[in-house]
Amino acid sequence: MADSIFALSSGAPPAAIAIIRISGPAAGAALGALAGDLPPPRRASVRLLIDPRNGEPLDRALLLWFPGPDTATGEDLAELHCHGGRAVIAALESALGRISGLRRAEAGEFTRRAFANGRMDLNIVEGLSDLLTAETEQQRRSAMMMAEGHFSQRIEQWRRELLKLAAMAEAALDFSDEDDVPDADIEMQIGGAVSALAAEVGRQLEAPSAERLRDGIRVVLAGPPNAGKSTLLNALVGRDAAIVSDIAGTTRDRIEVPAALGGTAFLFTDTAGLRDQTDDAIEAIGIDRARAALDGADVIIWLGAPEEAPDDHRTILVAAQCDRIDHEEFHPGIRVAAPTGQGMDVLVQTIQDRANAILPGPSDYALHDRQRRGVAGLHEHLIGVNRERDMLIIAEELRLARKVIDVLTGRAGTEDMLDQLFSGFCIGK
Ligand SMILES: Nc1nc2c(ncn2[C@@H]2O[C@H](COP(=O)(O)OP(=O)(O)O)[C@@H](O)[C@H]2O)c(=O)[nH]1
Ligand SMILES: [Mg+2]
Incomplete structure (x- = not known):
């Protein structure tokens, strides 16, 4: 069973209110241990929080309980909105730290779990990361577009289109065994659809640069x-x-x-x-x-x-x-x-x-170098398809194009790239 994590997700204390998040299979038990009972799901409830060791009151807080998997992290998730004094936070954190199965979260670990549980793809993660560091209006707007999944949706459309084209290519390969079925028609169809897709992907290459932004x-x-x-x-x-x-x-x-x-x-x-x-x-x-x-x-x-x-x-x-x-x-x-x-x-x-x-317009997103490289790779494979007449090679290029998309969304990715991306987040995000 995965371990459960907790962290202060709001800013540096002291502050009026602090938010501590708990995610993982032990989140419900931890919340129950502090609050006496598990509050009703998805409704704000006020409870006196006690130290499970000795019953001593720690703070009065607003609690949110989200049973998984339909949550931000894809796991059981709890939020304590407590008073934001240093000692209050320290007391709650040390009480949480003593609960078995619970440990402090590392930087970006909540988001990493959301990603691992398929709640968001890598592009939305990148958008969120930009949103947290946005300092200008333009940066905020563009990061919002990315975090809201506008680029991700576009890539998902491309992936579906590629699947359809791959199926057509497979069909053409099957037919070609039987001499009597002409496959020129299918070739034409694939060629036309790939040209259209290549043009759309090519346009994305002109998207503004997130690094410049x-x-x-x-x-x-x-x-x-x-x-x-x-x-x-x-x-x-x-x-x-x-x-x-x-x-x-x-x-x-x-x-x-x-x-x-x-x-x-x-x-x-x-x-x-x-x-x-x-x-x-x-x-x-x-x-x-x-x-x-x-x-x-x-x-x-x-x-x-x-x-x-x-x-x-x-x-x-x-x-x-x-x-x-x-x-x-x-x-x-x-x-x-x-x-x-x-x-x-x-x-x-x-x-x-x-x-x-x-720079991006009010409703545009910007692409990071990583994303631009992916789009460029995809574009190359599509151009490759259009240059090719051999259906076997066409099918292979289409498969490679899908692989590029999987890297772009993070479905196929290297651990160290993920480590680097998530370590840029704050603790508690
Ligand atoms: N009157 C006036 N003097 C200027 C203006 N711009 C620069 N200067 C003067 O011209 C000299 C050179 O300016 P500076 O900015 O150091 O030039 P740089 O070598 O191109 O960096 C300085 O004595 C400035 O005060 C201007 O628009 N009007
Ligand atoms: Mg000068």
Whole structure:
């Protein structure tokens, strides 16, 4: 029999209320031991909790009792909503720890049981994990979509479609033994259905990146020395993160500053001014790092001459220091003066528009690299089917495609990958 686990699932004490969860076959007995009797299932009941050792009262709490398997973890599950003082929690935890078959939960163990008991697939687990760490509105919305199973449902549809196609391929193989039944028709049908599925799977590859959503859109400020990059960065993030001076080569390393603008996470990077010649060995390294930052940028804010700008769809041209520099009329960039704030609203809006094109919309989810790799693998097998004429190989590709889906949902997965995923959760989740 599996052991039962308990943990404080609410935040750090002290707090008004704390929630202790118990999951596993001993959950009912544990609840009964503390409360005197087992409260009616799925209804909130108030009980005086006592120490089973000596009958001493521990706290008065609101109890929830969910008999399995139709519960969050798929097991018997109990919740104690007790007072959130440190000593109250400590007393209840030590009383629970003395009950046989019960032990403290490890990080993510409740969710891991839910996953093991088929209550959720790996993608919903990932969505929940993102929901717990969400800091911006966009992160929360996208994590909700994933946690609510929108991606999982889509993959389940793909899996069913693949099963159907596999059955058709098997039928075609059977028929091909009998010379008189033409199977060109079945081949056509499979080919058409696989093309449609490949197109849909291919579209999912364009889903936004969950890593970008979490870590921030990378905005890199670049241009020659003294263009005003550090000044502009400070104005964008609203604090003096980078040193500003009129000595060329002041910013020698790259400075990364996370900041949220309008509910979106950004990672702004200030760079060393780009110039071809420098005697300063450290500045030269800084210039190399600036070039590397440009390679990884989602958005480039270019403060140099427009004709020297990186010729790139990521680039936003800025005519900087327009309070003191008389830019030529034909300068196509946004006219900005960081110290006076001129043009800052237009620049911020432009950056946000670029970010919105990269990030998920209000009802989209984002995909983690793990998920994107799975979708890409699936796509490859489907393309493979369409290139193939031999029905035996087609059947095999369809089988491999289903295997990719099983890895994607976690139905087939490696233990260490699961260990890594669940250890990122908090205790009590
Ligand atoms: N008047 C004015 N001075 C600026 C502006 N931006 C930067 N500066 C000044 O120009 C010099 C170089 O600025 P800095 O931000 O260090 O340039 P960087 O080398 O590109 O990082 C500093 O003395 C700043 O105070 C601006 O928009 N207006
Ligand atoms: Mg600088």
